[in-house]
Amino acid sequence: MATEERPAMENAMGKLTRKDFLGSLEPKWCLGCGCYGIFKALTGVFPSTGVERERFAIVSGIGCSSRLPYYTNTYGFHTIHGRAPAVAMGLKLANPELSVWIITGDGDALSIGGNHFIHLMRRNPDIKVILFNNQIYGLTKGQASPTTAVGTRTKTTPGGSVESPMQPLAMAIAAGATFAARATDTDGEMLTEIFTAAARHKGVAFVEVLLNCVIFNDGAFGMFTNKASRDEHTIRLKHGAPLLFGAARDKAIRLRQLKPEVARINPGAPVPDDIAIHDVGNPDSSFAYLLSQMGHAGQPLPLGIFRQVQAPVYGEADAAARSSGSPSIEIEKVLCGPNAWTEGADGKIHPLSTR
Amino acid sequence: MSAISSNSGKIEEMDSAVLRFAGDSGDGMQLVGDLFTKTSAISGENVATLPDFPAEIRAPSDTVSGVSAFQVCLGGIEIHTPGDQVDVLLAMNPAALKVNLKWVKKNGTVIVNEDAFQPRSLEKAGYSSTPLQGSELESYKVLKVSMTKLTKSALEGSPLGLKQIDRCKNFFALGLIYRLFNQSKEYTARWLQKKFQNQQDLLAANLKALETGWSFGETSGLFPSTYSIRRKQRTRRPGTYRNISGNTAAAMGLLAASNRSGLPLFLGSYPITPATDILHELIKHKQRATVFQAEDEIAAIGSALGAAYGGALAATTTSGPGFSLKSEFINLAVMVELPLLIVDVQRAGPSTGLPTKTEQADLFQALWGRHGESPVVVLAARSPAECFDVMLEAARIALHYMTPVIVLSDGYLGNGSEVWRVPSMEEIPEIKVAYRKDAEGFFPYARNPETLARPWAIPGTPHLEHRIGGLEKEDKTGAVSHSPENHEKMVQLRAEKVARVAREIPPLKLHGAPNAELLVVGWGSTTGVIRQVVERMSERGVPVASVHLRHLNPLPSDLGPILKRFRKVLVAENNLGQLWYRLRAEYLLDSERLNKVQGLPFKAEEIETKIKSVLGV
Numbered sequence: 001m002a003t004e005e006r007p008a009m010e011n012a013m014g015k016l017t018r019k020d021f022l023g024s025l026e027p028k029w030c031l032g033c034g035c036y037g038i039f040k041a042l043t044g045v046f047p048s049t050g051v052e053r054e055r056f057a058i059v060s061g062i063g064c065s066s067r068l069p070y071y072t073n074t075y076g077f078h079t080i081h082g083r084a085p086a087v088a089m090g091l092k093l094a095n096p097e098l099s100v101w102i103i104t105g106d107g108d109a110l111s112i113g114g115n116h117f118i119h120l121m122r123r124n125p126d127i128k129v130i131l132f133n134n135q136i137y138g139l140t141k142g143q144a145s146p147t148t149a150v151g152t153r154t155k156t157t158p159g160g161s162v163e164s165p166m167q168p169l170a171m172a173i174a175a176g177a178t179f180a181a182r183a184t185d186t187d188g189e190m191l192t193e194i195f196t197a198a199a200r201h202k203g204v205a206f207v208e209v210l211l212n213c214v215i216f217n218d219g220a221f222g223m224f225t226n227k228a229s230r231d232e233h234t235i236r237l238k239h240g241a242p243l244l245f246g247a248a249r250d251k252a253i254r255l256r257q258l259k260p261e262v263a264r265i266n267p268g269a270p271v272p273d274d275i276a277i278h279d280v281g282n283p284d285s286s287f288a289y290l291l292s293q294m295g296h297a298g299q300p301l302p303l304g305i306f307r308q309v310q311a312p313v314y315g316e317a318d319a320a321a322r323s324s325g326s327p328s329i330e331i332e333k334v335l336c337g338p339n340a341w342t343e344g345a346d347g348k349i350h351p352l353s354t355r
Numbered sequence: 356m357s358a359i360s361s362n363s364g365k366i367e368e369m370d371s372a373v374l375r376f377a378g379d380s381g382d383g384m385q386l387v388g389d390l391f392t393k394t395s396a397i398s399g400e401n402v403a404t405l406p407d408f409p410a411e412i413r414a415p416s417d418t419v420s421g422v423s424a425f426q427v428c429l430g431g432i433e434i435h436t437p438g439d440q441v442d443v444l445l446a447m448n449p450a451a452l453k454v455n456l457k458w459v460k461k462n463g464t465v466i467v468n469e470d471a472f473q474p475r476s477l478e479k480a481g482y483s484s485t486p487l488q489g490s491e492l493e494s495y496k497v498l499k500v501s502m503t504k505l506t507k508s509a510l511e512g513s514p515l516g517l518k519q520i521d522r523c524k525n526f527f528a529l530g531l532i533y534r535l536f537n538q539s540k541e542y543t544a545r546w547l548q549k550k551f552q553n554q555q556d557l558l559a560a561n562l563k564a565l566e567t568g569w570s571f572g573e574t575s576g577l578f579p580s581t582y583s584i585r586r587k588q589r590t591r592r593p594g595t596y597r598n599i600s601g602n603t604a605a606a607m608g609l610l611a612a613s614n615r616s617g618l619p620l621f622l623g624s625y626p627i628t629p630a631t632d633i634l635h636e637l638i639k640h641k642q643r644a645t646v647f648q649a650e651d652e653i654a655a656i657g658s659a660l661g662a663a664y665g666g667a668l669a670a671t672t673t674s675g676p677g678f679s680l681k682s683e684f685i686n687l688a689v690m691v692e693l694p695l696l697i698v699d700v701q702r703a704g705p706s707t708g709l710p711t712k713t714e715q716a717d718l719f720q721a722l723w724g725r726h727g728e729s730p731v732v733v734l735a736a737r738s739p740a741e742c743f744d745v746m747l748e749a750a751r752i753a754l755h756y757m758t759p760v761i762v763l764s765d766g767y768l769g770n771g772s773e774v775w776r777v778p779s780m781e782e783i784p785e786i787k788v789a790y791r792k793d794a795e796g797f798f799p800y801a802r803n804p805e806t807l808a809r810p811w812a813i814p815g816t817p818h819l820e821h822r823i824g825g826l827e828k829e830d831k832t833g834a835v836s837h838s839p840e841n842h843e844k845m846v847q848l849r850a851e852k853v854a855r856v857a858r859e860i861p862p863l864k865l866h867g868a869p870n871a872e873l874l875v876v877g878w879g880s881t882t883g884v885i886r887q888v889v890e891r892m893s894e895r896g897v898p899v900a901s902v903h904l905r906h907l908n909p910l911p912s913d914l915g916p917i918l919k920r921f922r923k924v925l926v927a928e929n930n931l932g933q934l935w936y937r938l939r940a941e942y943l944l945d946s947e948r949l950n951k952v953q954g955l956p957f958k959a960e961e962i963e964t965k966i967k968s969v970l971g972v
Binding site (some may be wrong): 073085095222315 | 393398551558577589591592593595607640642653660663665666669684758763778779780814819820822823825826
């Protein structure tokens with residue numbers, strides 16, 4: 001398809017625009033699918049990063065979300081179920097100049113690819129991961145996924161799911177993610193802000209996006225996305241700001257013996273001292289982990305950046321060693337190892353000096 | 356060697372000799388076997404080795420399950436196998452004797468550490484009374500040496516603890532064996548000096564043990580005669596040599612392929628016996644290779660495929676269980692047509708099987724063990740040193756044809772070693788590779804008319820942005836296509852591409868008597884032993900020919916005509932007949948087969964017996 005696509009022309013201002021990142025294929029997600037919103041925000045962020053288009057590589061697994069590379073005019077690799085992190089690791093290590101983005105879903109990243117996901121987080125490569133979490137298997141037509149809420153009726157849980165759902169952010173943070181964030185598919189502004197921050201982060205950046213599956217799990221996140229309810233049920237995380245929420249900004253989170261609880265506050269008055277202040281840069285991940293557990297039992301669901309810290313980036317030291325010049329030992333000496341010898345035409349044997 | 360004088364009487368000359376070092380897992384038998392091998396190689400002999408160790412790291416001491424052995428055949432002639440029958444067995448304890456006596460030829464020499472033959476150790480080994488008295492060892496030359504005590508008294512005054520002193524007895528034994536074979540201690544002394552340069556007490560103790568063992572052999576009158584290896588003719592041309600195991604040779608082959616192609620090398624791997632040594636070796640060369648120890652076998656190959664996508668010479672190394680896990684990614688590599696090397700150091704299966712024992716039973720899986728029509732090039736190394744050449748060839752094919760290539764080695768080749776002539780880079784042809792850069796007329800699945808390879812356009816290249824993936828591709832454009840006709844065309848194109856690799860295969864070589872009635876066909880690691888038998892029988896007046904396959908898919912184009920020339924064909928392999936089945940399917944060949952699945956390579960005798968029965972002689 002490459003030649004049928006728009007050539008990589010820059011516009012009159014010399015800058016790439018969102019259009020430059022759109023492939024020639026029209027996306028084929030269902031009408032109303034949350035994937036559209038995420039796709040729109042992402043392709044909007046790419047040109048703003050200053051990275052040349054050819055340096056973007058999108059690696060995906062299998063599922064509705066993982067079709068995204070086909071709709072994006074960058075390098076793209078639609079791999080196999082759950083294994084995008086493995087391919088992305090090799091690609092990034094072999095080609096450190098690339099901006100590598102993994103597109104995955106809740107089944108892809110957390111079920112069949114759970115192991116790779118954990119190790120991607122702990123190693124901290126400079127790779128961005130966007131997990132499209134719709135709490136259902138869509139492409140196989142409606143089975144329970146690892147994030148499906150208890151009680152949800154699906155084709156494989158006709159009596160309602162009884163399994164405790166996995167919490168992707170909690171898992172990522174526990175595994176050592178240096179950047180962890182959550183947004184909803186309907187909030188383009190927040191998506192843009194978070195994707196931009198993820199792109200700038202040096203190290204692994206994990207973004208969970210809650211998205212609606214109109215066909216098999218419609219309305220699963222309605223409480224968090226509907227205008228009427230979202231302010232009461234979500235809390236927007238801002239670095240350095242107290243954890244306030246509610247349309248009237250009359251509710252807040254405070255910690256009682258490591259347990260977050262909802263406190264009523266006076267919106268006009270100064271924020272009480274015991275209200276928690278968000279700190280994305282805290283080297284200790286405990287608070288970010290606590291936040292990742294919220295969203296149930298009357299507590300609001302936090303949205304925004306949970307954690308953003310610096311740590312050594314996987315592969316950078318080795319890449320620096322390799323690019324520091326030609327190897328110090330000749331290939332022939334490498335092949336000889338420490339115990340080679342030479343045999344002359346006279347049959348005499350001379351050990352090679354050991355290095 | 357003639358320079359070494361002997362007080363203990365006559366020296367017997369031998370063309371070749373087989374030694375087996377056996378002891379408890381912690382006795383250091385692999386180490387002394389390896390040092391003996393290197394000493395022999397460096398003094399001009401040809402060698403072939405067979406490490407034979409348990410899967411347990413330290414099984415309970417003195418039990419038969421904890422016995423670790425190392426066999427080496429050395430000779431002044433060409434050596435193709437570690438030998439069927441042992442001339443000299445070193446047994447460090449009763450269990451080692453119990454397990455290994457069966458390998459020793461009648462009238463062979465058995466050297467035992469008699470201090471270890473205590474009631475408790477005898478009982479653990481399953482002896483009701485000591486075999487050192489009684490009739491069991493009647494037909495062997497048994498040399499009883501008090502190795503523990505002699506080592507201990509030699510090291511009196513050493514600051515080392517008793518346990519550490521006891522551990523030095525393997526070097527006593529090695530010194531003794533060096534004396535028996537009139538070999539120099541020098542290489543071993545140098546090795547010890549390097550190994551223990553910062554541990555002077557250990558260095559002094561081990562050197563002393565080595566020296567004491569040697570002197571004991573010299574002065575005790577233990578050996579009625581000693582041995583030396585006769586050099587009939589020069590078997591090695593001038594050059595640089597080293598002793599090398601198959602796994603190390605595979606690693607070196609990858610490094611050389613990276614050098615000759617100018618591509619960065621990437622290895623994605625996960626530890627698994629008996630393939631891990633390739634990973635260990637490459638990690639030493641950080642300036643030359645990116646080595647990624649993945650979280651599992653799937654991630655290991657996935658990372659390698661990602662690296663191939665990014666423009667690296669990419670490989671993954673594994674053994675049976677890991678090879679099974681990699682199937683889905685091999686299929687993705689087939690679909691996206693990227694160069695990828697998959698090395699399977701086969702071990703006895705199925706499942707965990709016998710992790711440290713060899714087998715050739717992954718051939719079917721390599722050929723056909725994937726869903727869909729999934730043609731892959733399959734090569735097999737035929738000797739430890741040939742692992743080097745096979746990796747180079749695999750890289751050349753993968754890069755020229757843009758295809759995954761499976762390389763089959765096995766535990767016997769991977770751990771076994773032989774003398775290898777180290778090539779210079781000028782001797783190895785360049786591997787020409789060019790990434791696609793030109794946007795003019797670029798289609799991701801347009802093909803080279805000769806090789807049918809698609810272009811390699813790596814991420815980062817301006818104007819060539821494109822998508823690949825596991826969904827079926829449209830011919831030429833590479834767009835996702837569900838068209839029935841296109842799918843059939845692509846299936847056939849992928850098959851044809853792999854079939855064309857046959858053009859690269861040099862003519863097959865026949866060994867033994869080319870006009871014989873019987874042709875023995877082998878592949879991979881059975882080569883040495885089959886060749887040895889066939890050549891020896893032909894020399895002795897029973898003409899037999901053999902051919903040894905390195906290319907299992909595609910098969911060499913001259914194989915069919917060669918098979919037809921012989922009235923009888925025998926296929927010998929360490930499985931239940933996988934190549935036999937393939938040849939039967941391919942050529943409607945009616946052939947005999949010889950199969951062995953004991954986790955051990957063939958003995959020459961087993962092949963000779965079968966050949967005689969097929970020929971009726």
